[in-house]
Amino acid sequence: MPDGAAPVLDVRGLKTVFRTRGGEIHAVNSVSFHLRPGELLGVVGESGSGKSVTMMSLIGLLPSPPAEVRAGEVLLGGRDLLKLQPRELQEVRGAKVGFVFQDPMTSLNPVFTVGNQIMEPLMKHMGMSKAQAETRAAELLALVGIPDAKKRLKSYPHQFSGGMRQRVMIAIALACDPDVLIADEPTTALDVTIQAQIIELVKELRQKLGMAIVWITHDLGVIAGIADRVMVMYGGQVVEQAPVRELFSNPQHPYTRALLKTVPSLTGERAARLEVIQGQPPILAGEPVACPFRARCAHAFDRCHAENPLRRAIDGRPVGQGHDVACHWSAGGAHG
Amino acid sequence: MADGAMKSPLVQVRGLKMHFPIHAGLLRRKVGAVKAVDGVSFDIFEGETLGLVGESGCGKSTVGRALLRLYELTEGSVVIDGEDIATLAPDALRKKRPTMQMVFQDPQASLNPRMTVAAIIGEPLDEHTGWDAAKKTARVYELMDQVGLNRRFANRYPHEFSGGQRQRIGIARALALNPKFIVCDEPIAALDVSIQAQVVNLLEDLQDRLGLTYLFISHDLSMVRHIADRVAVMYLGQIAELSPREALYARPLHPYAEALLSAVPEPDPTMESRRQRIILKGDVPSPANPPKGCNFCTRCPKVMAVCREVEPRLAEVEPGRFVACHLFDNNAGGQASPGAEVREHNQQGEQR
Numbered sequence: 001m002p003d004g005a006a007p008v009l010d011v012r013g014l015k016t017v018f019r020t021r022g023g024e025i026h027a028v029n030s031v032s033f034h035l036r037p038g039e040l041l042g043v044v045g046e047s048g049s050g051k052s053v054t055m056m057s058l059i060g061l062l063p064s065p066p067a068e069v070r071a072g073e074v075l076l077g078g079r080d081l082l083k084l085q086p087r088e089l090q091e092v093r094g095a096k097v098g099f100v101f102q103d104p105m106t107s108l109n110p111v112f113t114v115g116n117q118i119m120e121p122l123m124k125h126m127g128m129s130k131a132q133a134e135t136r137a138a139e140l141l142a143l144v145g146i147p148d149a150k151k152r153l154k155s156y157p158h159q160f161s162g163g164m165r166q167r168v169m170i171a172i173a174l175a176c177d178p179d180v181l182i183a184d185e186p187t188t189a190l191d192v193t194i195q196a197q198i199i200e201l202v203k204e205l206r207q208k209l210g211m212a213i214v215w216i217t218h219d220l221g222v223i224a225g226i227a228d229r230v231m232v233m234y235g236g237q238v239v240e241q242a243p244v245r246e247l248f249s250n251p252q253h254p255y256t257r258a259l260l261k262t263v264p265s266l267t268g269e270r271a272a273r274l275e276v277i278q279g280q281p282p283i284l285a286g287e288p289v290a291c292p293f294r295a296r297c298a299h300a301f302d303r304c305h306a307e308n309p310l311r312r313a314i315d316g317r318p319v320g321q322g323h324d325v326a327c328h329w330s331a332g333g334a335h336g
Numbered sequence: 337m338a339d340g341a342m343k344s345p346l347v348q349v350r351g352l353k354m355h356f357p358i359h360a361g362l363l364r365r366k367v368g369a370v371k372a373v374d375g376v377s378f379d380i381f382e383g384e385t386l387g388l389v390g391e392s393g394c395g396k397s398t399v400g401r402a403l404l405r406l407y408e409l410t411e412g413s414v415v416i417d418g419e420d421i422a423t424l425a426p427d428a429l430r431k432k433r434p435t436m437q438m439v440f441q442d443p444q445a446s447l448n449p450r451m452t453v454a455a456i457i458g459e460p461l462d463e464h465t466g467w468d469a470a471k472k473t474a475r476v477y478e479l480m481d482q483v484g485l486n487r488r489f490a491n492r493y494p495h496e497f498s499g500g501q502r503q504r505i506g507i508a509r510a511l512a513l514n515p516k517f518i519v520c521d522e523p524i525a526a527l528d529v530s531i532q533a534q535v536v537n538l539l540e541d542l543q544d545r546l547g548l549t550y551l552f553i554s555h556d557l558s559m560v561r562h563i564a565d566r567v568a569v570m571y572l573g574q575i576a577e578l579s580p581r582e583a584l585y586a587r588p589l590h591p592y593a594e595a596l597l598s599a600v601p602e603p604d605p606t607m608e609s610r611r612q613r614i615i616l617k618g619d620v621p622s623p624a625n626p627p628k629g630c631n632f633c634t635r636c637p638k639v640m641a642v643c644r645e646v647e648p649r650l651a652e653v654e655p656g657r658f659v660a661c662h663l664f665d666n667n668a669g670g671q672a673s674p675g676a677e678v679r680e681h682n683q684q685g686e687q688r
Contacts, residue, residue, distance in 0.1 A: 046528040161619040191391035191555065193616045196599035200615055218529055221558075221601030225608035245605045262533040264562035266585065266600050267607075273540070274533035274562060280498050281528070 115153030235292025
């Protein structure tokens with residue numbers, strides 16, 4: 001992955017707001033990131049951190065109202081997706097951007113056969129005939145490791161196990177050879193041995209097809225195993241971003257540091273007590289005016305309560321290229 | 337209780353079977369059974385935490401529920417504190433309930449949305465004690481202090497709390513009657529990573545302070561390593577391996593336990609890139625129609641001819657380590673059951 005390669009996806013200053021009766025919820029606040037060709041970007045965060053909403057905003061999957069993408073640019077192949085008409089956007093979804101959701105049970109339509117659902121984007125976006133689409137659908141099923149693919153096209157989702165359904169979802173997402181695959185917690189609903197199968201599959205497909213992937217998860221272990229670069233989100237913002245090894249060996253943001261410590265290890269020293277992040281995640285009402293992590297942060301000082309920190313590079317490279325962090329405390333270098 | 341000062345078993349489970357009938361056809365005749373739990377035996381010692389791990393559908397939650405007789409057992413006995421609760425008459429069972437309690441997975445679904453926190457935590461007291469209101473309120477406050485809930489919140493409703501706080505309410509309710517034994521059924525699965533540690537620490541503190549005994553059911557193997565003293569790995573309704581925590585995680589003996597542990601991703605990129613995973617092929621067979629012989633034979637990377645014919649028994653193959661696998665037939669000295677005499681040698685042990 002040469003640093004110079006033009007990004008396939010470039011998101012700048014994305015802001016998404018939900019209008020509710022209780023006021024505005026600022027779910028995504030000035031999120032910027034990019035994705036280079038063939039790269040796997042891991043997005044980590046707890047529920048409510050804005051990671052899914054960010055990705056859904058990109059391709060207009062959020063119902064509006066209540067959601068409103070208020071600012072930002074989403075550049076994919078030179079076009080700003082936020083400026084497209086609904087019909088044009090439909091062309092992008094499925095064809096240019098593939099999406100794999102968390103729950104394979106609810107994201108497949110139970111009344112259509114699996115073959116039907118894989119063939120739909122092929123006929124719609126690629127202009128294939130039914131026969132062509134059927135051949136391609138069988139190839140795709142075989143590609144994601146479903147045995148006896150031709151016969152299984154006629155099966156319904158309920159006839160597949162959870163892991164198999166997630167393979168079908170991946171086949172649908174890959175159908176039109178997208179530039180970008182967005183996987184939103186694709187293994188969270190699966191058992192660990194099945195999760196291992198799916199992760200192996202994605203690694204294999206990346207080598208074969210070379211697409212860029214955004215992988216959203218709350219599981220730091222999964223990220224450590226597959227990501228090239230990691231973006232940590234908290235309270236609707238990117239709080240830290242770094243190459244995967246750098247992030248795990250040299251975490252800067254107090255939230256990242258704490259998060260890495262709260263997860264018990266499978267090997268290595270067993271701590272007598274788990275480290276705890278006190279308190280609760282923030283409610284994102286109103287425009288952010290201070291650091292979202294301030295209430296739970298052990299290092300918070302006056303400035304954290306008065307000013308929302310901007311992302312700042314710590315290794316001299318431009319923000320987004322190397323290691324950057326949004327924190328007054330770690331930017332001050334006070335911790336050595 | 338890793339100090340070797342093992343006390344007597346508080347819970348003794350022998351040959352526990354929990355079969356759910358399948359009815360089909362016009363007359364809804366019984367055509368088969370889902371063998372959710374099929375012959376499980378283990379002990380839980382006083383003051384220890386036994387971890388029960390396995391994938392969804394392996395029967396771990398059913399074991400937890402059967403232990404408290406939330407189901408009528410198909411077969412087997414569950415002796416808790418000297419009494420077999422499988423055969424207790426309803427009256428006697430009701431008197432027994434205060435000693436054994438449960439913390440559920442989903443704190444949202446297991447708390448009545450129309451009851452205040454004080455009413456939820458106090459309900460076991462209404463049912464099982466004849467205390468007056470003042471005494472009950474005092475106890476509710478005491479419980480709220482114990483689990484780290486602010487007393488001022490006593491008159492609020494569950495929806496006003498976050499997931500972690502709701503789980504604290506569930507724990508307080510379980511503690512109300514001073515139980516000896518608590519089944520924790522995936523108590524942290526529905527919580528965020530940063531909240532999980534808070535709840536686990538609370539459970540550990542309470543155990544130290546009140547001398548509780550836990551059955552900790554979870555699919556999170558890293559967390560079970562943290563909290564459990566011994567760990568039982570279940571597969572398709574049976575125990576594949578039951579070992580002390582350190583021994584299991586350092587060197588799992590049963591091929592399924594080995595594969596399961598190798599599948600858990602570690603938050604360490606350097607280690608992840610070096611790691612050799614055992615990727616199991618295929619899915620778990622249906623518990624309505626388990627394979628002949630060893631129930632893991634369809635996916636086992638070390639399967640032998642005998643595995644497809646003869647069902648292995650859980651036997652002690654090393655001191656304190658019980659494994660149900662034909663690979664260890666020579667170690668086990670025939671077919672022993674938990675508690676039987678132990679043979680000294682083992683094939684893989686010492687060199688590593």
